[in-house]
Amino acid sequence: MFALLRRYRELILVAVLLVVPLGVYFAHARKPSERSKLDRAILWLTTPVERSVGWAVSGGLRSWNGYLALRHARETATELLREVNLLKMERQQLLSERAEVERLRKLLGFAQESPARKYVGARIVGVRLAPAGLQLLTIDRGTEDGVERMMPVVVAEGVVGRVHGVSAHTADVLILTDRNSSIATVVERTRARANVRGMGKPDACKLDYALRVEDMIEGDALVTSGTDGVFPRGLPVGKVTKLERFQHGLFQEARVVPSVDVTRLEEVLVVTAWERTAEILPAAYAPGHEQ
């Protein structure tokens, strides 16, 4: 018997290792079994391994994401920076174009207010505001475009000046702040007459020939009277400021702040034809005059 057992001991061992677990399984399969202390101890042994792997993998991922994956970041950043700069330039250009559209729309609106007048639009291509010489703006329109000497130059805000010299394709505009410029105006509120004369600096004019007895206060708006034969009636010129009325003398003195900031102009309108009233035209040109 023992010899038999000894002879087949390995086979018996394997059979036992097969049958016992199967019996244990069928015995415990239908009821949940609790883990023994040995089970828990063995499982506890696996914890450091799992943690180590987790630490290694997460560390590797961190290294990858933090360093290796960023190896092209500089090139990407440079490319994006270039793109941002291009977009900034494009945006600036669009903003500039939008401002230009706004200005042109305003000019167009102004031109449409008086259908009898004819205008030629022009861009400022040169500025000469040196105090020693004339205060001139150069525009890109000339005789070829119908521009002539003494034509009024305006924008929606008011009077800019008049054409002083003209060539085929450009013209010089003597602005209202030049010392040689004198524009016949009236106070909009009281219709009191006076001339606005330039002082040689772009931000101020003075009031000439304003009679001391005339009703005039600081802040009064001055518009063209049309009596000088150069400017149409009713164009804004400026506002009265620093008004001084003396006890003696014929005239009162004042400064005028121009309606138009000539230093910021980009486009202007040259008035090529406008409604001239009979009272201001020389007799030779008055309607009904026969030569």
Place this chain on the structure above:
Amino acid sequence: MKPLAHVLFALVLAALQSAILRWVGGGAFSVALLAACIVYLGLHGGNVDGSVGAAGIGYVLDLVTGSPKGLMTFLAVLLFVLARAVNAAVDVRSRGGFALLSGGGALVISLGALVLTRLTSAPESAPGIGLVPRMLLEAILTAAAAPLLYPGLRRVDRLFHREEHGLLR
């Protein structure tokens, strides 16, 4: 000692497997690396230390899979016997053969567990045939990964291999 070493190796392997699967795929698929250990024992182990080692690995499987006690132990010993039978019929020496057997072993364990669990579970909680594709995928992945384990298992084996110095000199 040799079966114990294999069981410890299996324990470390089970921990590695669960940790790696947590990061790779997040549980979308699984592998049965311990089945490859059992197949290795069936091919290269002795009857006694191999079967004991397989039972030990089965116990570890029982623990890590949370299956009822004895199920995986029985299946591990069964796989050991099957591997041994295959080895008796076909001399499996290449790593490809080892990989093929490991994949088959993983499938045997999965299908065996499925059948036995169906036998003992209530019908409403019994595992269904729908798990078979997942088991096939597990077997394929196990077959793919098994050759990587081969050097480690050989190293564990060599720890207990006695060289008789001077015989060839």
